[in-house]
């Protein structure tokens with residue numbers, strides 16, 4: 001009986017957290033949260049969209065600060081402040097040689113096309129639809145050796161370029177690609193300058209993903225996809241040296257590491 005009263009007293013003194021967070025508290029990591037419906041959420045002062053059921057999602061960029069503060073204001077006005085520690089990653093330099101020179105230093109006549117491609121991609125990344133498809137969780141869209149990791153500084157044909165903003169999985173041309181999480185297809189493009197045949201998926205609340213260098217596309221713009229639904233096949237279109245899938249995951253313009261969302265590559269296909 002005394003133990004029971006002790007437990008009751010403990011629960012009153014330390015109420016269960018009204019906010020649940022699960023994910024990877026590391027640079028490039030994705031975190032899914034649950035608060036009371038009607039809550040408002042900010043991350044370091046910036047608004048985080050919250051679904052009607054109280055679910056939300058956010059992530060930490062490649063160079064995110066190692067401390068972040070999440071503030072959840074409940075529908076009753078009560079505030080819960082979470083000081084988050086974000087583990088730092090170390091990034092490698094990756095040299096890729098043998099790319100067609102025009103794909104590294106575009107010709108003047110390519111620039112308009114690149115701008116058009118970038119505008120279409122940026123429009124998708126600016127979406128924040130009030131959906132929670134991301135609650136399906138993430139699996140690998142293709143399994144195989146990882147040939148390019150997130151965040152590595154890239155030197156293409158000897159020229160320093162932007163860090164790699166996704167993960168590359170090597171697989172033969174024609175290997176099926178599946179949707180790693182539920183969502184809605186919001187971009188289908190047959191021939192982007194850098195990414196070739198390209199598909200993008202909206203997973204809700206500002207979280208989107210991209211599939212690049214495809215050989216064939218099996219989905220249409222506006223199509224809803226369940227986790228595991230076929231998207232098309234691996235190819236070597238766009239700026240590549242060989243067949244692979246480039247998979248990117250972006251939250252509100254911040255690139256995240258898809259590998260952290262999907263977890264370890266299934267062992268039979270992992271490199272080494």
Ligand SMILES: [Zn+2]
Pocket residue numbers: 148164166167168245246247
């Ligand atoms: Zn890539």
